[in-house]
Amino acid sequence: MSNGFGFSFPHNGNGDGDGDNFDLGDILNQFGQMLSGMGTSMNNRAEGEAVNFDLAARIARQRIGEQPAASAGDATAVAESLRLADLWIDEATDLPTSPAQPAAWNAGDWLTHTMPMWKRLVNPVAEHMGRAQLESMPEQAREMMGPIAGMMNSMNSMSFGMKLGHALGDLAQQALTGTDFGLPVAPQGTAAILPHNATAISKDLGVASQEVLVFIAAREAARQRLFTHVPWLVERIVSSVEEYAAGLEIDTSHLEEVARSLDLESSDPQQLQEKLNELQGMDLSPRIGTRNSLASSRLETLLALVEGWVDVVVTAALSDRIPSTSQLTEAWARRRATGGSAERAFANIVGIELSAPKVREAAELWRRVDVAVGTTRRDAVWDHPDFLPTAEDIDSPAEFIDSLLDDAPDTSFDEELAKLEEDLRNGDDER
Incomplete structure (x- = not known):
């Protein structure tokens, strides 16, 4: 008797199937044989990893398919665009140029080089999600799961790896830089x-490819300055993901309410059918949340502040030099706001939003700070995480800007003293 998964339940030997004796040992043995038949590589996961990243990489590469490698001309164009963008950005920020080396990637390169950071971001989420799923089960079910816990972990690892592979394969075909959306997934120094x-974006917008490349290079160069000269920033982003993951929990209360509303012992088949019809339009999937909602909010705020700052710096650096800057900025904002299928899939799989919902508001905050206290004081806000605006400051920046004005050094006394000394010197000269 097949169960649809490639192995069968044993019969009692009489051939008619009546009074079947289900032997758990035989079932698990067949289940194990089925798994081993999938291939050693599919079950290959590193010690301590909750995701089969080897499987994820294989599936992602299948989705990417064959792509031409970046040519020498591509590498030259990227290096020159980054160099030019850096020269212009020097006028828009006090943060110095990053020593990061330019690199021209295709989608496969992006997957290879960003995988180590994806492991850091995704593994804790998968690990705690598996734990949350187990904790959401009734105690009796957890006890029954004991003998096959290791097998279920392998299955979860493979399932997560398959979903992650699809999402990363799609992301690789949409990515423009190694730090899209303010998330530093490329190796440090690259x-x-x-x-x-980038060429595909140029065709879609009807903008010269060179202008698009310089615009994208400017955004990458600006982010590299932040990630290089604000040493705590990358670890702060990663730790926010880890803290978010540690508090993952699965809420099934809505499913319990549905179960209570179904009166399966009812003698009225019409009433039962009506209840079942109501369920067809309902979302019955478990709801994933976290006890550490502040970590999720902090991650969104950090990404918004990074991208908002980049918006301000790049606009100031490029507006008078590239005619399509405003069009490209608006297109980037739409891309960030709407996201693609890959971003949504990734968020559904691991609960990490790649885009921040308040980038425009964060950019407006940085613009107002620049006007109020100047570029030097604006960039000094990145000196320590405690100096950064909060989510509330992004919504209502006036109080934050007032605090910067209050902290500004009072130069009036120094100016008066210098004037007095000059007057005294002039008086001595006259005498």
Whole structure:
């Protein structure tokens, strides 16, 4: 008797199937044989990893398919665009140029080089999600799961790896840089741009490819300055993801309410059918949340502040030099706001939002700070995480700006003293 998963339940030997004796040992043995038949590579996961990243990488590469490698011309264009963008950005920020080396990637390169950071971000989420799923089960079910816990962990690892592979494969075909959306997934010291993907954007917008490439390079160069000269920033982003993951929990209360509303012992079949019809339009999937909602909010705020700052710096650096800057900025904002299928899939899989919902508001905050206290004081806000605006400051920046004005050094006394000394010197000269 097949169960649809490639192995069968044993019969009692009489051939008619009546009074079947289900032997758990035989079932598990067949289940194990089925898994081993999938291939050693599919069950290959590193010690301590909750995700089969080897499987994820294989599936992602299948989705990417064959792509031409970045050419020498691509590498030259990327390096020159980054160099030019850096020269212009020098006028828009006090943060110095990053020593990050330019790199021209295709989608496969992006997958290879960003995988180590995806492991850091995704593994704790998968690990705690598996734990939350187990904790959401009734105690009796957890006890029954004991003998096959290791097998279920392998299955969860494979399932997570398959979903992650699909999402990363799609992301690789949409990515423009190694730090899209303010998330530093490229290796430290690498300023990467994907020229092939940038060319697709150029065609869609009807903007010269060189202008698009310089615009993308400017955003990458600005982020690299932040990630290089604000040493706590990358770890702060990663720790926010880890803290979010540690508090994951699965809420099934809505499913319990549905179960209570179904009167399965009712003698009225019509009433039962009506209840079942109501369920067809309902979302019956478990709801994933976290006890550490502040970590999720902090991650969104950090990404918004990074991208908002980049918006302000790049606009100031490029507006008078590239005619399509405003069009490209608006297109980037739409891309960030709407996201693609890959971003949504990734968020559904691991609960990490790649885009921040308040980038425009964060950019407006940085613009007002620049006007109020100047570029030097604006960039000094990145000196320590405690100096950064909060989510509330992004919504209502007036109080934050007032605090910067209050902290500004009072130069009136120094100016008066210098004037007095000058007057005294002039008086001595006259005498």
